[in-house]
Each structure stands twice: as structure tokens, then as C-alpha cells.
Amino acid sequence: MVKEYSPVKSAITSSQVAGELYRASMIARQLSLAAKNSQAIVHRAGSRVAGLKVISEYFADLALKTIKLAEAINTISLDISHLAVERWRQNTLVDHLFDSQEKTENDDVLLIITETRQRQEGINNRFNIEIRSLESQLEEIQQYMQASRVVAVSFRLEATQTDEYQGILEDMANNIDVFSEKIKQHVLDAKSYIDRLLQS
Amino acid sequence: MEAKLLFDDKHQWYVFARDPDKPEKIIDTNQYMVVSGKESLVLDPGGIEIFSAMLSTILKFIPLEQVTHLFASHQDPDIISSLGMWDQVIPKAKLYTPNLWEGFIRHFGCENIEFCGIKDGGGELKIGDTTLQFIPAHYLHSSANFHVYDPVAKILFSGDIGAALEPQDSSLFIEDFDSHCDKMKFFHQRWMPSNEAKNHWLKRVRKLDIDMMLPQHGRIFRGKEVEQFFDWFEALNVGVALDS
Numbered sequence: 001m002v003k004e005y006s007p008v009k010s011a012i013t014s015s016q017v018a019g020e021l022y023r024a025s026m027i028a029r030q031l032s033l034a035a036k037n038s039q040a041i042v043h044r045a046g047s048r049v050a051g052l053k054v055i056s057e058y059f060a061d062l063a064l065k066t067i068k069l070a071e072a073i074n075t076i077s078l079d080i081s082h083l084a085v086e087r088w089r090q091n092t093l094v095d096h097l098f099d100s101q102e103k104t105e106n107d108d109v110l111l112i113i114t115e116t117r118q119r120q121e122g123i124n125n126r127f128n129i130e131i132r133s134l135e136s137q138l139e140e141i142q143q144y145m146q147a148s149r150v151v152a153v154s155f156r157l158e159a160t161q162t163d164e165y166q167g168i169l170e171d172m173a174n175n176i177d178v179f180s181e182k183i184k185q186h187v188l189d190a191k192s193y194i195d196r197l198l199q200s
Numbered sequence: 201m202e203a204k205l206l207f208d209d210k211h212q213w214y215v216f217a218r219d220p221d222k223p224e225k226i227i228d229t230n231q232y233m234v235v236s237g238k239e240s241l242v243l244d245p246g247g248i249e250i251f252s253a254m255l256s257t258i259l260k261f262i263p264l265e266q267v268t269h270l271f272a273s274h275q276d277p278d279i280i281s282s283l284g285m286w287d288q289v290i291p292k293a294k295l296y297t298p299n300l301w302e303g304f305i306r307h308f309g310c311e312n313i314e315f316c317g318i319k320d321g322g323g324e325l326k327i328g329d330t331t332l333q334f335i336p337a338h339y340l341h342s343s344a345n346f347h348v349y350d351p352v353a354k355i356l357f358s359g360d361i362g363a364a365l366e367p368q369d370s371s372l373f374i375e376d377f378d379s380h381c382d383k384m385k386f387f388h389q390r391w392m393p394s395n396e397a398k399n400h401w402l403k404r405v406r407k408l409d410i411d412m413m414l415p416q417h418g419r420i421f422r423g424k425e426v427e428q429f430f431d432w433f434e435a436l437n438v439g440v441a442l443d444s
Contacts, residue, residue, distance in 0.1 A: 008288045011252060012264060019259035081252040082221070085285065089248075092284075 004124050005197055007088035010131075011081055013197040017134065017190040018077035024141070024186035025070035028063065031148070031179040035063040038155070038172055045165050052158050052169075059151045059176070066144050066183065073137050073190075076130060083127045090120045131194065138191050145187070148180040201253040203260065204372060206412065206420070207353040211236035211330045214261060215414065217372060219253045228368055229278050230416055232357055234350065235262055236328025241269040241296075243348060243357050244279045244416050251282040255289065264290065269327060270313070272297040273359035273416070274342030275304045284309025296325060296334070298344035318346055335404065337361065339397035347405075354411035361401070362429055363387050364418030374419045377428050383418065385436070392438040402434055 038056040042049055094116050101109045152173045159169035201220075207213040217230040231254060232243040240262055246254055258267060267290050272280040274297075283305065286293065291312030297305055299317025306315070322334040335347040341360055348357040364383035374380050392398060413421040413429065421429055 011255060011285075012289055015252070015256040015259045016264070018256040019261075022260040078221075078253070078256055081256050085252040088285070088288075 003128070005127075005200060007084050007091055009197055009200055010084035010127065011088060013193045014077045014080035014084055014131075016193045018074050018081065020186040020190040020193070021070050021074040021077060024183045024190075025067060025074060027179050027182050027186070028067040028070050031176070031183070032060075032063040032067055034172060034175045034179065035060040041165060041168055041172070045162070048162055049158055049165060049169070051161075052155065055151055055154045059148070062144055062147055062151070066141065066148070069137060069141050069144065070183075073134065073141065076134050076137065080127065080130045080134065083123055083130065087120060087123045087127060090116055090123065094120065131198075135191070135194055138187050138194070142184060142187050142191075145180045145184040148176060152176040152180070201250070201257045202372070203257050206232075206414070207350075207355060209353070211328060211353070213350070213353055213355055213414075215372060215420065216254060216257045218368060218370075219250050220368070221253060222368070223249055227278055228366070228417060230372075230414065230418075230420075232414055233258065233261075234327055234330065234332065235266070236330035238266055239268040239328045240266050241271055241325070241327045241332065241348075242267060243271045244273055244359065245270055245282055245286060247278045247281045248285065251285045254282070268293055269325070270295045271325075271346075271348060272301075272305065273337075273347065273357075274298060274345045275301040276342065279416070280305060281308050283313070287311055287313045298342075298346060300344035301342075320344065322346060335408075337401050339394045340401055341391045341393060349408055349410075351409070354409050355414060356405060356408060356410045356412070356426075357414045358405075359416050360387075360391060361433070362413055362415035362418065362421060363391075364415070366418055370419065372420055374421055374425050377425050380419065381432055384432075387417070388433065388436055389438050389440045395438055398433065398436075398438055402430055406430060 039060055042052050042056045094113060097109055097113045097116065101113065155169050155173035155176065159166045159173065162169065201216050202218040203214060203216050205212060206215055212235045214233045215230055216233070218228065222228065226247065226249055229244070229246050231246050234241045242258065270286060270293055272295065287309050294314045294316050295310065296316045296318055299319055302315055302317050318334050320336065320338065322336045325332050325334065330350065330352065333349040333351070335349050337345045337347045337359060345359060347359055364380060365387055366383055410426045411423065413426045
């Protein structure tokens, strides 16, 4: 038997997750800008920061992936929210049908209840699959942010070996750190909303 | 669903509209939200079909506990048929809506939310530090109907007045007033029943200082377009079905 979570809580949770991921995707755009800046610096500095060329390319790729993933999670959350509301409406319908059945003891109503129950089950299964997929995508974006912080460490290390670009590289490392941390926080908040739902 | 910040000072006005996932045959609606301090007012929160999109969009900007007030200009389903869902999600909220419609609106489900009926003469509501005015717009088109005016932001939420029937992907703002009139004409002539009510409303709102007029369907009016609309509406003969 697939677990059935409260449709009201499910609708709220998926909307909260969508909200967190919307904010995360806004910050991911700033992260992407930082990545483009880092590529420009590497290009300008040439051989003096040669060690950063590969890492800045990796960082640019990572930033783009983060934006795409955050937006994809936002879309999944919206789909889940629609499913939760649909389940909510079906539940309300079943409640009313049971009331009607009690009053009339009509076989036709019983048949509609059975059919509605089947639809409910289908929606519930889809909901459970989607929420698990959401969880794994949140894990993935968290891993991206860990990788992003490794990038920041590399920038700091490289900064110690250059004079002219030291300040810029340190600022860049700090920006990457701040953006990654903020995104991570939104992802953690989103995960905690899901955890609370799954534990309910 | 598209979301845009319309006014941003000590308090904010947002518009939420053009939901791409909305079922095709239901009319497109504009929803608005005023946020001030720890409170907010959602104006004409919309029908049940757009509830999930609305909830998700609102939560992009404020947490759920900050959704404290709802306003329904009148009783139509595209305005407030989502009430039964909001009632479960924000049970401690208050709903401000025409007093006359209480027994009707409660059919959408209102067991938890506090029903606050607005008397025919209108009134005021404080959201955080912002005071909003309920402007009577009776018989336009609903027999008990209110608009909302914000004297600080100089914004008038005008419900069905100023509405236009347009494709889903149209702009949120008017680009050319003259060509926009064609899209508003049928709506106002057929849905608005009374020239007397129209002139009464015009007399009232022409006294207000308005920078932006926000209808529940169609596009937003800015600057001189507001006055242009008043002149256009004044010249328009409404209640035309009586002649058919």
C-alpha cells in the first residue's frame, strides 16, 4: 500500500519547495555571472593564472548546470503542487460521495466511489514517484554546491600565487562561496519541507 | 505563472497572471498582492483551477504565514472559487468581501477563514502599515462590488472595470490605448449593466489620484491611460443586451 500524505500539506510543501528553488535559481544566475567573470580574468591574465583555466571552465559548466537543475526542480515542484491539489479535490469528492451513499444507499454512487478511488490511487502513486525524484534532484544540486565551494578554494590558492590579480581572485572566491552557501541554504530549506511531509 | 513587482517602497504591490498551465477554456485572470510588514492582502485570488499556481507563485515572495488577508471584489467563480482551498491552507486569514454576498460566497467553503463583510458604503483596511480603501463599484458588474484604492502607491484595483478579453500570451501593460479599446468594448458593453452605475463610479474615481489602474482581466493602465480610460468608458453605452 502506497503511503498517502495529507493533500493539504502536500500542496503547501510543493509550493514551498518551488518558492525556495525559485530563489535558488535567481542566485544561480549570479553564480553564472561570477563564472563568466572568472573566465574573462583567466583569459586576460593568460599564463600567469594558467592553473585556473581548467577550473574556470569547469565552474562555468557547473553554474549553467545549477541554473538548469534549479529551474527543473522548480517545474517538478509545480507539477507536484498540481497533483496534490487534484488529489485534494478527489478526496473532497469521495467524502461527499460517501455522505450521499449513506443517505441514498444507491449502487450507482458506490460505483462512482470505486472509480474515484482508483483515480485517487493513480494520482497518489504519481505523487509519490515525483516527490522521490524531487528529493534526489535536491541531493544533486547540493553536490553541485559542494563542488562549487571546491572551486572557491582553488581560486583562493591561485590568488596567493599572483600579484596583479590577487584581489580580484579573492573577491571572486568570496562571491562563489557566498552564492553557493545561499543556494545550499535554500536547498536545505526545501529538503526540510519535504522531510516534514514525509514524516507526517 | 508570471509575477511582476508593480510598486516597491515601504510596501509592495505584485501582479500574478498569464498562467501557461491554466485550462484553455477558462478566462485568464490577473491576481494582485499587497505586502506590508508581516501582513499581506491577496486581491481576487482566483478560481479553483489556478489555486496551485497561485500558491506556488505567492510563496516565491513571502512565507505562508504572511498571507493574512484575502479580498474578493464580488462573488464570481473566477474571483474566489478557490476559497475552500485557501480555507485549509491559511485557516487564520480574513476574507474581506461585500457583505451582501456572504451566504453565496460561503458555498465555496469557508469554515476557518474569518468572513469580514464590507458594508455597501465601503471602508478601510490596514495591512501592516498600509491603509487601503474599499471603493464602492456596485452594479459594475456585480450588484455588490468593491474596488481597492491605495493612496500612497496611487494604485486603483478596478476588478472587472478596465477588463479586456485577450490571448493568453498578451503583454501585462497597455502598449497602444486606441487599439486596446477594441478589446475592452464588448466586455464592458455586455457585462456592465447600467450607465447610471457607470457614471456614479466615474464621478467617484475621478477624484482619486491614480498612477496605475489594475483590472482583473486584460492589461494594466499607467499614467495618462487611466484618464483616457475614464473618458472612453464615460462615452460607452453599456447594458446593450436589453436592445437585442
